[in-house]
Amino acid sequence: MKQRVAIDMDEVMADPYEKLIRLYEEEYGIPIDRSKLPGRYLEEVVHPDHRSAIRRYLFAEDFFEDLLVMPDSQEVVREMQDHYEVFIVTAAMEFPDSFGPKYRWLQRHFSFIHWRNYVFCGDKSIIKADYMLDDHAKNLETFSGEAIIFSSPHNAYETRFPRVNNWQEVAERFLSNQ
Amino acid sequence: MKQRVAIDMDEVMADPYEKLIRLYEEEYGIPIDRSKLPGRYLEEVVHPDHRSAIRRYLFAEDFFEDLLVMPDSQEVVREMQDHYEVFIVTAAMEFPDSFGPKYRWLQRHFSFIHWRNYVFCGDKSIIKADYMLDDHAKNLETFSGEAIIFSSPHNAYETRFPRVNNWQEVAERFLSNQ
Incomplete structure (x- = not known):
């Protein structure tokens, strides 16, 4: 029987991050200081008066419609399906x-x-799978299988989980022994 | 830690069944022969020429908006929350x-x-919980916790799972020892 992998969407398969930065910079004309992003959420890096803007963008009806696909994710997920049962699990x-x-x-x-x-x-603690690939430590913490963190600026200093930085590294981890 | 119960919506908390029968009888003017329902899906009981009607109703944009609440379900679920972690799991x-x-x-x-x-x-085989309450044997079959079937005409002859016929029986099973 194939092992099962639960893959997160946002910041793993889809890129909401760059869209949020673009919307913010367009609206306020203030560039985001990217050097401040590691270990922080965007809300913590934007001007204090504009924190609610990030959630406003996320709640807009069409926000998730046209997110960019993370590089190499389509090819790697397609190949993973030959060897694993792939589930997409999104909060x-x-x-x-x-x-x-x-x-x-x-x-x-x-x-x-x-x-x-x-x-x-x-709450992703309801998920039963062999592997979980997610950018949020809070989702990985409660997982009973093997939890793997996908790099995103906010999780830069998280050290509790094996880490992949991109989809090439996902391929190495999941496909190199197949 | 509270045990976790995964509860199905349709035909357990919500009643699509009576609405489907009403829509069918209104459209075709042919009464459903309810004596034929046990052990069958509605599609198998309606006139053979009209089988696709049931799926057409289910796919209508507003079908699930105004379903009736199953008798006693609100009171029992509310009380269950004092003793269990309740998740609603719907296909x-x-x-x-x-x-x-x-x-x-x-x-x-x-x-x-x-x-x-x-x-x-x-596919509900992704769900991790201690109990699953569902009317579909196919969902209960793959469940690793304790699977309980909620009576619906289509599952009348299913014998593999402990059965509850209504929410009073759910209360007896989950709350009588609390």
């Missing part, structure tokens, strides 16, 4: 307007993954 | 238009359950 419940956009985004960019293998949830 | 992915209606239905009728505890998925 969509905080943003109810994201359900449709996220579903369509997956159908558009990862059409080779069946909708039976999508999970839109809140 | 929503087949009907992408149901995401918004299902989310709003839960917020309206079960506002005491946090959205963190909602799961919209396809």
